[in-house]
Amino acid sequence: MHEISQLIACEHCDAVFKKLSLANGEIARCTRCGSELDRNAQERRNHLLPLTIASLIIFVIANVFPIVEMELQGLHSQTTLIGAVLSLASEGISVVALLVMATTLLFPLMQMLILFYLLVPSKNTDPRPGFNLLIRMMQTLRPWGMIEVFLLGVLVALIKLSDMATIIPGIALWAFCMLTVMLTVVVSFNPRYLWQLEEAER
Amino acid sequence: MLNSSSLITQEKAGRFHTATSMGLLSCRQCGKLWEGAEQGERCANCNATLHMRKPDSINRTWALLVAACIMYIPANMLPVMVTSTFFESHQDTILSGIIFFWVSGQWWLAAVVFIASFLVPLLKITALFILLISAQQKSTWRQLERASLYRMIELIGRWSMLDVFVVSLLVGLVQMQGFAQISAGVGIMAFGAVVVLTMLASISFDPRLIWDTELPQNEIAQAAVPDLQNSISKS
Numbered sequence: 001m002h003e004i005s006q007l008i009a010c011e012h013c014d015a016v017f018k019k020l021s022l023a024n025g026e027i028a029r030c031t032r033c034g035s036e037l038d039r040n041a042q043e044r045r046n047h048l049l050p051l052t053i054a055s056l057i058i059f060v061i062a063n064v065f066p067i068v069e070m071e072l073q074g075l076h077s078q079t080t081l082i083g084a085v086l087s088l089a090s091e092g093i094s095v096v097a098l099l100v101m102a103t104t105l106l107f108p109l110m111q112m113l114i115l116f117y118l119l120v121p122s123k124n125t126d127p128r129p130g131f132n133l134l135i136r137m138m139q140t141l142r143p144w145g146m147i148e149v150f151l152l153g154v155l156v157a158l159i160k161l162s163d164m165a166t167i168i169p170g171i172a173l174w175a176f177c178m179l180t181v182m183l184t185v186v187v188s189f190n191p192r193y194l195w196q197l198e199e200a201e202r
Numbered sequence: 203m204l205n206s207s208s209l210i211t212q213e214k215a216g217r218f219h220t221a222t223s224m225g226l227l228s229c230r231q232c233g234k235l236w237e238g239a240e241q242g243e244r245c246a247n248c249n250a251t252l253h254m255r256k257p258d259s260i261n262r263t264w265a266l267l268v269a270a271c272i273m274y275i276p277a278n279m280l281p282v283m284v285t286s287t288f289f290e291s292h293q294d295t296i297l298s299g300i301i302f303f304w305v306s307g308q309w310w311l312a313a314v315v316f317i318a319s320f321l322v323p324l325l326k327i328t329a330l331f332i333l334l335i336s337a338q339q340k341s342t343w344r345q346l347e348r349a350s351l352y353r354m355i356e357l358i359g360r361w362s363m364l365d366v367f368v369v370s371l372l373v374g375l376v377q378m379q380g381f382a383q384i385s386a387g388v389g390i391m392a393f394g395a396v397v398v399l400t401m402l403a404s405i406s407f408d409p410r411l412i413w414d415t416e417l418p419q420n421e422i423a424q425a426a427v428p429d430l431q432n433s434i435s436k437s
Binding site for chain 1: 211218219220221222224226228230231232233234235236237238239240243246247248249250253303307308311314318345346349350352353356358360361363364365366367368370372373374375376377378381382385386388389391394398401405409410412413414
C-alpha cells in the first residue's frame with residue numbers, strides 16, 4: 001500500500017484528477033460533477049482561530065442570558081435555551097429535548113472547542129494527541145449543528161407570540177444572530193483541510 | 203477561483219478515470235489516494251477505514267428512508283403543540299400551524315414554515331427515492347442533475363428542524379400555570395424523527411453510486427489521465 005500523492009479523487013463522483021498546487025483562496029472544482037475538489041486553506045486558517053474564540057465567547061453570552069422576555073397582562077416569563085430544553089424534558093418528551101440540546105448546544109460547542117484545540121499554535125511540531133479522532137468527530141458532527149435553524153425558529157416563535165403578548169427581545173437573541181454569522185464561516189471550513197494545513201506545517 | 207478546465211482528465215462524458223477503475227482507494231477522511239490497498243484496511247495517514255464505496259450504502263439508505271416515510275404519517279397527523287388557556291385548549295398540527303399564520307395575514311411567515319416544515323421533508327424523501335432507484339439501476343439519466351440534487355438535499359435537510367425549535371421555545375416560554383400554557387404534542391417527536399432519519403439517509407447514501415454506471419472497460423482503459431501542464435497551456 002503506497003500513497004499516490006500526485007493524484008486526487010473527487011469525493012462525490014470518484015473521478016481522478018492530477019493534483020495542482022493552488023494559490024491562496026483558490027478552489028478547484030470537479031469537472032465531472034461540479035463539487036469542490038481541493039482548495040488552498042492556508043488563508044482561511046488565519047481567520048479561523050480568532051473567529052472560533054469570538055464564537056466561543058458569544059456562545060456563552062447566548063446561553064447565559066434570556067433569549068426573550070414575554071409580558072402578558074402583568075405576568076412575566078422569560079427563557080434561555082437551556083430553560084426551553086428543561087421545560088421540554090419535564091413534559092416527558094426528553095427525546096426531543098435531547099435532540100434540541102444536541103443540535104443547538106452540545107454539537108456546536110464541541111465543534112468550536114475541537115477547532116480551538118486543533119488551531120491553537122504550539123511549539124511542538126508533532127501532530128497533537130487525538131488529531132485523527134478529533135477531525136473524525138468534527139466531520140461527523142458537521143451536519144448536526146443547527147444554530148442558524150434555531151435562530152429562525154426563535155424569530156418564528158416570537159412573531160407567533162407577538163399577537164397575544166408583549167415581546168421583549170433579550171440579549172441572547174442578538175448574541176444568537178452574531179453567532180449564526182460567525183459559525184457559518186467557522187463551520188463551512190471542511191475539517192479535511194486541517195490535514196493539508198498540518199502537512200504544510202510539518 | 204481557479205478555472206476548473208485546467209483540471210480536466212477527459213472531457214467526454216463517462217470517460218473519466220475513477221479511483222475504482224484505476225484500482226485506487228481514496229480515504230474519505232483525509233482525501234489521500236492509496237494504491238494496492240485492500241478494502242477495510244486502515245489509511246496509513248489518518249487511520250480511517252478505507253472503502254471503495256460507503257459500506258452497504260443502498261440498503262442502509264433504503265432502511266432509513268422507509269423508516270422516515272413511516273414516521274412522516276404521525277408527524278403530520280398528530281398534534282405538535284397543545285395550547286391551553288383558561289377557557290379552552292386546542293391542538294395544532296404542523297399544517298394547522300401554517301394555516302393559522304396564513305389566515306392571520308402573516309403570509310410570508312406561513313411561507314417560511316410551509317417551506318421548512320412541509321416542502322423540505324417531502325422534497326427530501328422524493329429526492330432520496332429518485333437517487334436510490336436510479337443508482338440501483340445504474341442509470342445514466344441526468345447524472346449531473348442528480349449530483350446537484352444530492353448536494354442540495356444535504357444542504358437544506360437541516361432546515362426542517364425549524365418546527366422542533368419553534369415548539370421547544372414556545373413550551374419554554376409560555377408556562378403561566380392555569381392562565382396560558384403551551385405543551386408539546388407527540389407529533390413533534392415523530393416530526394423530529396423524520397428530520398433525523400432523512401438526514402441519516404442522505405449521509406449514508408454514497409453520491410459516487412450516481413456515477414457507477416457500467417461502461418465498456420476498454421473505453422476507460424484507453425482514456426489516459428493527461429498531463430496537467432498540457433491542460434493548462436491549452437486553456
